Amino acid sequence: MTGNTDDTVWESQGEWDDIRYETTEDGIAKITINRPEVHNAFRPQTLVEVSSALTTAREDESIGVIVLTGAGEKAFCSGGDQRVRGDSGYQTDASATGRFHVTDLHVAMRRCPKPIIAMVAGWAIGGGHVLHLVCDLTIAADNAVFGQVGPKVGSFDGGYGASILSDLVGPKKAKEVWMLCRRYDARTALEMGLVNTVVPLAELEAETITWAREILALSPWAVRLSKLSFHAHEDGYAGIQALAHDANLLFYGQPEAQEGREAFKAKREPDFTRFPRRA
Numbered sequence: 496m497t498g499n500t501d502d503t504v505w506e507s508q509g510e511w512d513d514i515r516y517e518t519t520e521d522g523i524a525k526i527t528i529n530r531p532e533v534h535n536a537f538r539p540q541t542l543v544e545v546s547s548a549l550t551t552a553r554e555d556e557s558i559g560v561i562v563l564t565g566a567g568e569k570a571f572c573s574g575g576d577q578r579v580r581g582d583s584g585y586q587t588d589a590s591a592t593g594r595f596h597v598t599d600l601h602v603a604m605r606r607c608p609k610p611i612i613a614m615v616a617g618w619a620i621g622g623g624h625v626l627h628l629v630c631d632l633t634i635a636a637d638n639a640v641f642g643q644v645g646p647k648v649g650s651f652d653g654g655y656g657a658s659i660l661s662d663l664v665g666p667k668k669a670k671e672v673w674m675l676c677r678r679y680d681a682r683t684a685l686e687m688g689l690v691n692t693v694v695p696l697a698e699l700e701a702e703t704i705t706w707a708r709e710i711l712a713l714s715p716w717a718v719r720l721s722k723l724s725f726h727a728h729e730d731g732y733a734g735i736q737a738l739a740h741d742a743n744l745l746f747y748g749q750p751e752a753q754e755g756r757e758a759f760k761a762k763r764e765p766d767f768t769r770f771p772r773r774a
């Protein structure tokens with residue numbers, strides 16, 4: 496056990512260098528970027544570990560909601576670790592091929608059928624701001640500060656960092672965020688529609704858990720399909736594919752689909768005549 500908030504006990508799982516992965520008995524997983532000395536900036540290894548923890552949470556049937564956060568009270572995440580930014584992307588070591596590992600994580604977060612809540616205290620800046628954008632919900636502490644810094648440090652995000660932001664706050668405001676690199680406090684972020692709620696820092700985790708438990712009380716399939724329904728439109732073919740594959744997952748549980756499987760295994764022709772052709 497690693498700690499608790501009110502009645503919540505977090506059980507620590509796995510061996511990690513850059514993150515913590517903890518779960519509660521009632522179905523919440525918490526992934527914490529644990530590099531407070533650099534305001535939780537991510538290096539490639541950080542993103543590999545977050546992705547791995549996300550897969551663990553996704554495949555654990557006892558988990559219904561995932562919380563993404565940063566260690567300490569000063570920062571959610573300050574984006575890519577500028578010390579390992581090479582000329583071809585971010586590098587695991589000086590001789591490694593550079594990449595933008597974070598874009599693969601964005602896709603995995605969108606693809607993950609379980610709701611992901613960003614729990615934001617302090618800085619959510621640059622790629623750290625994009626990470627909260629990609630989460631489904633954001634609970635902000637009153638000390639949170641949001642913003643993009645790409646054009647200041649020679650970077651931009653033409654993927655989710657532009658599109659989700661534009662959908663949330665409108666194209667004019669989104670261009671302001673990226674083209675002026677201003678900082679926005681938590682109250683302003685709430686007014687802009689960037690976050691779901693703002694609470695005192697001391698109540699951040701308790702509030703996040705309350706939201707997570709409200710979700711956990713609902714139908715898992717309906718929550719899952721709700722998330723994928725938004726992305727079906729927003730993510731184009733990839734979004735439609737995720738929703739359609741869930742329809743197929745549900746169909747696999749039906750006698751009609753099972754007849755096809757059983758007939759193949761028994762080396763006989765399938766008999767679908769007893770199944771209705773519904774309106």
Ligand SMILES: CC(C)(COP(=O)(O)OP(=O)(O)OC[C@H]1O[C@@H](n2cnc3c(N)ncnc32)[C@H](O)[C@@H]1OP(=O)(O)O)[C@@H](O)C(=O)NCCC(=O)NCCSC(=O)CCC(=O)c1ccccc1C(=O)O
Pocket residue numbers: 532533534536573574575576577578595597598618620621622623625626644645648650651652653654656
């Ligand atoms: C966040 C700050 C404004 C906070 O300022 P302050 O409170 O004064 O703290 P500092 O003293 O500056 O920081 C403390 C300590 O942390 C180090 N640090 C902070 N941020 C980083 C960082 N990103 N990388 C490395 N180190 C960092 C800082 O140097 C201090 O260390 P000392 O040893 O004490 O000196 C301020 O810290 C700040 O402006 N930080 C930098 C923000 C930044 O430039 N972020 C990177 C933006 S680019 C990016 O994120 C890439 C994103 C990406 O990869 C991508 C690629 C493709 C598509 C999408 C994306 C995407 O955007 O996700």
